[in-house]
Amino acid sequence: MQLDPISLGKLELHLAGVLPEFTIETDEPLILRDPENKQIAIYRPGDPFPEIEATEAPTHPDFKELRHKAGDFRAHAAMAISGFLTEESERALKKYAPSVLHVVQYAPIDHFARVRAAMAAVDPACTSINILPLAPTDFTTVVDAMRGFGARQMLGALGDTYSPAVKAIMDEYIPPKEKQGFCVWFTGLPSSGKSTVAKQLSILLRERGRQVSMLDGDVVRMHLSKGLGFTREDRDTNIQRIGFVAGEIVKHHGVAICAAVSPYQSSRDEARRMVGDNFILVHVATPAEVCEERDVKGFYKKARAGAMQGMTGVDDPYEEPTNAEITLTTTGVTAEQNAATVLAFLRDRGFAGQ
DSSP states (O other): OBOOHHHHHHHHHHHTTSSSOOOOOOSSOEEEEOTTOOEEEEEEOOSSSOEEEESSOOOOOSSGGGOOOTTSSOSEEEEEESSOOOHHHHHHHHHTOSEEEEEESSSSSOHHHHHHHHHHHSOTTTEEEEEEOSOTTOHHHHHHHHHHTTEEEEEOOOOSOOOHHHHHHHHHHSOOGGGSOEEEEEEOSTTSSHHHHHHHHHHHHHHTTOOEEEEEHHHHHHTTTTTOOSSHHHHHHHHHHHHHHHHHHHHTTOEEEEEOOOOOHHHHHHHHHHHOSSEEEEEEOOOHHHHHHHOTTSHHHHHHTTSOOSOBTTTBOOOOOSSOSEEEOOTTOOHHHHHHHHHHHHHHTTSSOO
């Protein structure tokens, strides 16, 4: 079994003597591997407890001095955080010294930034920092882990103000809205005008100083998705690839503009999940008969003549979006006007300045 990072963290803390239990629902022995496929342990189910034989301990190349073992701390007060350390939390940790700040690793905000901020804020004379390879959503496990490290008093995270040192790191990793990355995803039938509007929007954003990456469906299929066909599975794979690349661009504060038919609701939703909150879906709702009249690539004619199969809008379905932020029509409206509509929406959301 290949463990995800969350399960791997629980196993790691169990093997280190921090968590009392680690169980998997299975009737057969398992070799447990990390996401890179390295063997970590052999798991043998048993009653009342399984037998777990460690083969190679999980390793973390980052912040090695902040990844402690059971017994490294004496009885102490402890606080776990999944965000940035507030001024109120700093004061609480100082008040209850000796104390340990446990930074929960797998949280929405990159743990590199949160650990750096904690190191800049805490007084090392009274507070130690420890990285928990866990997710904050499993609160019971987090509390059990803190107890396993010797905590005798649990402190809750407090307040919403930050010291200048922490605020500087927050601004570096979470820039203001007008400097954050975002993705505008255009979907619509073939020949609906997606790419034309997308290119015009790209120009408007570049004029305003934004770094823009265009991910056009046709271009992607020549490179990133070369060799994929038009089955449901291949279409979904194509959209997942575009969504992954868009998510990486957005994560690094760039702008991704995607123009792809993306006919299925589920694959568009998966792309939204990959990108995160800064995802704007634009439905270019050109009527099918208008798209067919344009037929700029000749695909509709080929499909109608039986020379081509799997054509969206002819013999393959297009599932209209139920959650588009913007719906555009291209009949009687220019690409420049539609791009201006999208830009106005981005301004209202704080992404494009004034």
